[in-house]
Amino acid sequence: MFVYMTGILPIAKYSSGSELNMFVEFTMAKSPAFSDYFGFTEDEVTELYNRYLTRCTKPHITRDGLRLWYNGYHTAAGERVYNPRSVVFALLYDNLANYWTSAGPYDEIYYYIEHNINDVKDDLALMVSGASVPAKIQEYAATSMNLQTKDEIFSAMVVYGFLSYEDGRISIPNQELMEQFVNMLQKEPSLGYIYRLAKESDRMLQATLAEDTDTMAEILELAHDTEVPLLSYNNDKQIKDKKYALKFLGKIGENQRYTGRVLAVGISYNRIEKKHHCKIEVLTDAKKV
Template identity: 25%
Template sequence: MEVASLGTYLNPGNKGFQKILQSEYVDKTGMIALINKTIGTSEMLLCISRPRRFGKSYATKMLCAYYDCSCDSRGLFDDREVARTPGYLTHLNQYHVINLDITGFISEAKRQRKPLADVPERIVEAVHKELKDMFPELPAGESLMENLSRCVEETGREFVFIIDEWDALIREAKGDGEIQSAYLNLLRGWFKNNNFTPNVVAAAYMTGILPVKKDGSQSAISDFKEYTILNPGRFVEFTGFTESEVRLLCGRHGMDFEEVRQWYDGYDFPGHGAIYNPYSVMCAMQDQKCRSYWQKTSAAESLMTYINMDFEGLQEVVSRLISGEEIEVDTESFENDFETFRSRNDVLTLLIHLGYLTWNEEDGTVRIPNEEVRGEFRKILNGTNANRKWMELISRSRKLLEDTIAGEGEAVAKAIEEIRDTQYAPTFYNNEQALRYVIKFAYIAAIDQYLKVEELPSGKGIADVVYLPKRNSMLPALVVELKWNKSSEGAIRQIKERNYPAVLEGFGGEVVMAGISYDAKKKAHSCLIERNLMYG
């Protein structure tokens, strides 16, 4: 048999990667070397999950170009990182490639108004048709797997399977166990079949949003080695852009690295540093502007639905996240789907996989990673679908901010009392840290117009909470000093004596100084506000 070329699913060639290289390309070909090491080993099956817009499709096109035996890709890779690794030429263009984007099959089924139950068989039929077109000498009447086996025998080349959005059908058919089972059985036939897998499959690379589903059907692909956004392992630098890569891009495009970091950084992994959203970074470079390039997704639309469910006080947790806190999360119970939620931990873990939260494995905590994602959570504050309790909190917070800027100390103290009495307050209200916790809740609406900084070094001390007005804002800066069982007058005096506003030099505007205290005996808050301190 001669090797045929340029199918849609079978041996698609290298044109996809050629197009990528026509634009600015950050070299991620080093990932190929990691996959090469798995060929011929028990770890030849890889499942790598990442959030949307983190370069999954770019990676699949790169792998197709490298492994596909129907084309010559030396000119695409000889000057790349992979060319300097062992095994580069050994595996270059040496395999048949089956490349599947599962979302394409789902979209086509929907376009034709066909049931999702047809998708697994459509996949088989599409690959089989191309296989028989490319190799017409294959005997008729045999199954796809039989013909794939025969193709390996005749050509002496095994197959590399590259599957993009592998979990799309699992997500789309949520609640329909029969469809999910049929799809997983297809994967089982390819990757967990002792009469087929060792003889036909050289390697498999599957990528998607979710890890393998944790239920009785997981055995369909239990032999896959998984690298998730929770634990990307040796693939961490290929999860997104590294900090050094972003610095080079900023230098090349004349962009302010610190601004880019504030907007797109936040996915941190111990020992490896920051990982950036590659899609958003490249958009910012091309547009010469940092802003949100986050695409609205069905998962984002469901965010408010999850919050309204209020699993174990989930609304409170989201409030704390928006106000800048890190929250402890148990990620072990998540069943890797969009439907099985038994606790707030499950919802928060899903948001990690979707890229809306970043996970700190060492501390077991999550936080909102950067300004771009924070903008998605801001939409919750401005949305109309929130339940009554949530909207009341936001309404109180907005009025509190207005009263603070207006210097209405009594109104501010009263508003803080009201928020202290809601479900959002800490259980144990017994120290200054608890007061800080309530204050951050109280001013949650400020994140629309301010950048919040806690314990900001300034003058001769550290200011408790400073709200810096965002660029081009006409609002004053806010310096908040907290006292427990001490007077609000003493808080204002400390702001002045320690010269906290010194850190705001250069902002050019006014400062509102708010001293907020709590008297544990009287069980009452007090607030003193002074304004019109000029800086610049």
Template identity: 30%
Template sequence: MGIYLNPDNMDFQMALNSEIYVDKSELIKQTNAHIYTEQRFICVSRPRRFGKSMAANMLSAYYSRGCDSKEMFSKYKISSDPNFEKHLNKYNVIHINMLDFVSKGNSITESFDYLSKRLIHEIKKENGDVDCFDWNDLMSVLAEVFNEKRVPFIFIIDEWDCVFREYKNDTEGQIQYLDFLRRILKDQSYVALAYMTGILPIKKYGKHSALNMFTEIAMTNTREYAEFTGFTEAEVQELCKKYDMPFEETKRWYDGYDLKGVSIYNPRSVVMSMTGHDFDSYWTSTETYEALKVYIQMNFDGLREKVVDMIAGEKVCVNTGKFQNDMSTFNSADDVLTLLIHLGYLTYNDGKVWIPNSEVQQEFINSIEDGGWETVMNAIRSSDELIEATINGDEEKVARMVEKAHDENASIIGYNNETSLSCVISLAYYSARKEYIIHRELATGKGFADLVFIPRKTSGKPAMVIELKWDKSADTAIEQIKRKQYTEKISEYSGEMLLVGINYDTETKKHDCIIEKTIV
């Protein structure tokens, strides 16, 4: 038993000892299926505090010859798998957190020279009877120990990408690091499995990656690992029952990561919410809004517009394919948005990104409170007043406030089309999301309502259907709501409903509004 070679299972035991532990042991079933196959190289990237280290500790506890973990896993799902004992504590596990080594020198090269020496020291201590030709070369030592003992190695590397975060501008050192990993892992028969975790996918250099043997599991493509990326909806529902917490509010705060059709929640935030019995943003304890602010204020064409659209609740298109998988190489707005996906600030599905939940939404608001976003913040700060005016049927005030928000933000989001007006309306009604579930272009009756506000169960406020027109009239918008039977098809709601028609004139820039009340 060593610190890095064949460690014990105490780190995973601490997770099991915690007040909340959600069983993710079936991840082992996935990794077992890839042992000694061409798919034995797995790189998992996800945001901070999404359980990466816990998963690494679990795999180490399961595979390491330095402990007996049969009883530890006996209560969990993996124990019912037919192959549970086949791989249990049968491998030489090298479990390293790269953060432990990245500062052990004045350069990347020095850091990983130290890592090699440390691993060789532990391997030699446990295998001193092996006659190695060169005890100073890590790859040779691994190969000769395996050749004589015939016990394969499993590599579990946590925070594998910290080099690219800590040494952002040391391109030569980064390449040397990738070559170091390639040399000890690629095409080596002693490797039964290599499982790496980090925030960023594998760095690209030129046309090829030095680590192209890895299957990449990222926030842009979680493949078959989606349910292991965070807490699933079913898992959160069980926690809400246990802790007597409202599921709908939990979903609003911490849900929103749509991964291959699986709805994923931020694990740390859910745990903090359940144990503290409240709802708050726990994001700032792991990521600061100042970091987000730096990225969203970068000077790329279309970035500002897309950020405003997302704050307003829109989904925006993104091309993730050109991102270089580092935190310093940006050539377009798409590169910035792709990084924000990997950092957890955005969620991604089918070529589109959006802000996942209220917790992250608050971090975006914190990031734009100054620094040239004043017009956006003015609309957001006035949203409570606009909602009150709408509920009170004050048509002139609603038209005036929407017109002001539209005028002030025209330079960012454009002016003369219904899409830009729709974005302005979403921005102007920003605070409504606290008490409403907001649907964009909801299929209702014989068409699509532009915006539908369904009150949350505890809200007590009326529902609203908002129809937008330009160069027509607010009356035309109301007539369309009635003609296409929008209200009759919103089956999830019964009670008072406001029909809101808003039109603007592209020549005069004047807005008009009509509000009617009905019961559905």
């Protein structure tokens, strides 16, 4: 007799002699053959969205909106899947919103983050700013009530669905979960520093893209005064002289992967004035494709 069971947690076994030792488990991160069953696929969401359009006379949801809010989970087969519950509620109520339930493991996950803040704070700041960070996923860590290392903490968050895992890196999968993280960081005094740091990182990126060197210098002053002081900088003039920007063009015969602008950003620190100065030079203009 075969039994099919679904659930979010791995099945914990005390030993090979445990009563429940005959299960075969299939997970999103390690079971490519069953990738389509861990969430709604693009085709399934498109079908549901078309039904929604026929039902609503004045729809307020776009197809791209569904992708931004509820997509972003990666399966072992390379598929990107959606949160089924949230997609259903969004189309049912004609509203893109946060339908993630805060009941269940969320308080436990926060508990582990809070007590290991020194190990995870830098990675949390990067992920809240939209970046991905490397991690080694240990799926059985989610069954432990005594998570010690950064990888154990992030492994549990992947299993619970708070983070997405792909090619050895983790990230916050979508807008719905990003709101959950931001709310947590704003709510908890011990994590407010991470939220402010992430916001400054995003502001630095926007200032760099806009070639706003005054704002860049202002942010660097804040980082210099509140973080580890940078007393000297390397002389990296060779980055321009050796034409490192050519790496973005790809190898001969290959299609160019990146066609946007390539910026060289120079940062200097005057020890006497105790001020930062920034300079931006466009090495390559964007190409039309």
